[in-house]
Amino acid sequence: MTTTISVPFSPPCVGEEEVAAAAEAIRSGWLTTGPKTAQFEADFRDFVGAPAAIAVNSCTAALGLALRLHNVGPGDEVISTTMTFVSTLNVVQHVGARPVLVDVEPDTLNIDPRAVARAITPRTKAIIAVHYAGHPADLDRLAEAANEAGVPLIEDAAHAVPAAHRGQMIGASDRLTAFSFYATKNLAVGEGGMLTGSAELLERARRLSLHGMSRDAWNRYGEKGNWFYEVLEAGQKCNLSDVQSSIGLVQLAKLPAMQARRQAIWDAYNEAFDRLPGLQTPATRTGVDHAHHLYVLRIRPGAMVDRDQLIAGLAARGVRTSLHFIPVHLHRHYRQAYGYGWGDFPVAEDAYGRMLSLPLSPALSDAQVEAVIQSVGELVGRRARRAA
Numbered sequence: 001m002t003t004t005i006s007v008p009f010s011p012p013c014v015g016e017e018e019v020a021a022a023a024e025a026i027r028s029g030w031l032t033t034g035p036k037t038a039q040f041e042a043d044f045r046d047f048v049g050a051p052a053a054i055a056v057n058s059c060t061a062a063l064g065l066a067l068r069l070h071n072v073g074p075g076d077e078v079i080s081t082t083m084t085f086v087s088t089l090n091v092v093q094h095v096g097a098r099p100v101l102v103d104v105e106p107d108t109l110n111i112d113p114r115a116v117a118r119a120i121t122p123r124t125k126a127i128i129a130v131h132y133a134g135h136p137a138d139l140d141r142l143a144e145a146a147n148e149a150g151v152p153l154i155e156d157a158a159h160a161v162p163a164a165h166r167g168q169m170i171g172a173s174d175r176l177t178a179f180s181f182y183a184t185k186n187l188a189v190g191e192g193g194m195l196t197g198s199a200e201l202l203e204r205a206r207r208l209s210l211h212g213m214s215r216d217a218w219n220r221y222g223e224k225g226n227w228f229y230e231v232l233e234a235g236q237k238c239n240l241s242d243v244q245s246s247i248g249l250v251q252l253a254k255l256p257a258m259q260a261r262r263q264a265i266w267d268a269y270n271e272a273f274d275r276l277p278g279l280q281t282p283a284t285r286t287g288v289d290h291a292h293h294l295y296v297l298r299i300r301p302g303a304m305v306d307r308d309q310l311i312a313g314l315a316a317r318g319v320r321t322s323l324h325f326i327p328v329h330l331h332r333h334y335r336q337a338y339g340y341g342w343g344d345f346p347v348a349e350d351a352y353g354r355m356l357s358l359p360l361s362p363a364l365s366d367a368q369v370e371a372v373i374q375s376v377g378e379l380v381g382r383r384a385r386r387a388a
Contacts, residue, residue, distance in 0.1 A: 005371040009320040010184040013258050013363040014247070021246040033210075033239040040245035041194070043252055044179075048162065048171035050196035054205050055245060059158045059180030060087040061238035062195035065205045066154045066176040067095045067126065076125035080156075081111035082327040083348045084130045088156050089328055097125065099338070101329050103345040107283040108132065109296070112347070113141035120149045127153050131160035131170060133324065134186075134291030135284060139165050152176070161186045162259065164289035171196040181244075184361075186258065186293055187251045189244040208235040261362035262292040265369050269295055269358065272373040276380050278303030280354075292360070294324050297376075299354045305380055311356055313379040319372055322357045 025036055037055050045053035056062050072078060074096035080088055082101040089099040102115035110132045127146050129137040139153075146153040157163070158180035160170040171177045174197060181192035195205055207213065212235030251258075273279045280298040284290050299305045311321050327348040329340035342349065359372055 004318060005367060006318040007320060007359050007364065007368045007371050008361075009322050009357070009359050010361045011363040012183055012188045013254070013261075013361060014188070014251075017250045017254075018247045021250045022243050025242045025246040028242070030242045032241050033245075034242040036242040036249065037240055037245040040240075040248045040252070043249060044194055045196065047252060047255075048169045048196060050171045050177075051174060052199040052202040053171075053194050053196045054202050054209060055240035055248075056193045056195060056209055056238045057191060057240055058087075058238070059156070059178045059182070059193040060091060061209070061236070062178035062193045063088065063128070063154070063156060064091040064094055064236070065195055065208055065238070066178060066197075067091060067097070068208060069176060069201045069205055070126055070152045070154070072097050072125045075123065077121060077123040078126045078128060079116055079119050079124060080128040081130050081132070081348075082329045082345050083109050083111075083132060083325055083351070084156065084328060085158070085325055086328055086331065088128055088130055089334070092128075098123075099328075099334075100124070101334075101340065101345065103347045104132070104351070105138075106347050106351075108135045108137075108285060109348070109351055110135060110137040111142070113138050113145055116142060117145045117148075120145065120151075124149055124151055126151050128156055129153060130156040130158075131163060131291070133282065133296050134159045134163055134293035135282070136160065136163050136165040136170060136288045136290075154178070158182075158185070159293040160291045161293075162255065162289070163291035166287050170291075174198040176201060181248060181251075186262070186291060187248065187255055189240075189247045189251065192240050192244045192248060207232055209238050211235045211237060258362040259292070262360060265360055265362075265364060266290075266292045266295060268369055268373065269297075272377065273297060276377065278305045278380055279376075295358045295360045296324060296355050297358055298351060301350075301354070307354055307356060310376075310379055314372075314375055317371070317375045319375050320359060323352075323355060324357050325352075327352055 041053045041055050076097040077100045078092040079100045083104045092099040105112050129142050155177040157170045157177050163170045176197040179194040181189040212231045212233040214230045270281050280300050334340050
């Protein structure tokens with residue numbers, strides 16, 4: 001029986017608690033960066049076990065700050081994965097450096113440490129590891145490659161709240177790590193991000209996030225503030241507001257319960273789709289805690305199932321999907337600016353042709369999850385029967 005229930009791809013899990021928190025921040029008179037942002041930074045720092053944390057308006061901004069903190073600039077190269085959203089590589093260009101793309105591992109679709117080692121040149125100034133879909137990258141081997149080259153390893157943890165590698169939460173090390181709190185993320189404030197890392201580096205990051213000023217608004221106009229400030233360097237404007245931080249505080253408190261729901265949906269998908277011979281469920285290696293941000297299903301090579309037809313069939317049944325990602329090297333800008341093209345990264349290209357991302361959010365009901373399972377089963381089973 002074909003389902004008619006509507007299933008959005010990634011509805012935010014927000015309620016009256018977030019509404020009340022945002023209203024309280026608005027009524028307080030602090031609409032910009034203030035006491036709620038300071039609390040959000042401290043609570044997030046403690047949650048992941050980071051040395052320090054600074055809240056910014058996006059993960060993109062956090063990555064840009066990380067590059068500036070490591071003095072990446074014109075003439076430098078930064079290595080990262082082609083299987084990511086373009087923001088990871090766009091920020092490299094924003095500081096005048098050249099993005100160098102590499103292929104991914106076949107199982108996790110994370111950046112391949114062997115490809116990273118081969119791509120290092122005397123111009124390499126940093127490596128950005130993306131924790132794809134919430135599965136931690138191979139940080140041991142990536143750190144080894146970075147150390148041998150004498151360059152920093154930066155972590156793009158847009159998908160990785162909360163994830164862990166060998167018992168340590170992502171963001172707990174001294175490495176600069178960028179998080180996203182976009183509307184579809186595991187912890188959502190609408191637009192927002194966080195940069196964690198060493199306290200020394202983040203002291204400068206705080207200045208850079210607000211025009212290079214020595215004091216932000218809270219330290220100028222708060223109860224113990226002082227009006228005087230100096231501009232110490234040419235910074236940018238990417239601080240997070242107290243309204244968003246108030247939502248973030250509520251989301252952070254709810255995160256364990258939301259993650260338990262994500263895990264339950266993930267397990268239900270795996271149980272159902274592992275039984276369908278044409279499908280490849282996401283891999284999870286030992287020694288990691290997956291954040292379960294994206295459920296990326298792949299059609300097995302040779303299966304008589306067309307990915308685009310499956311997406312269209314699910315949409316006709318009210319099930320919205322997405323795709324993560326179109327490999328960066330296939331986008332027109334990267335083809336024209338850097339000469340990338342089809343055939344450069346075969347593992348990522350093969351995965352791209354067979355993947356789709358299914359709805360995953362703690363806001364989904366049991367009925368909606370069952371509708372996804374039923375719809376995929378009907379469409380894949382029907383095509384398999386036709387092929388037989």
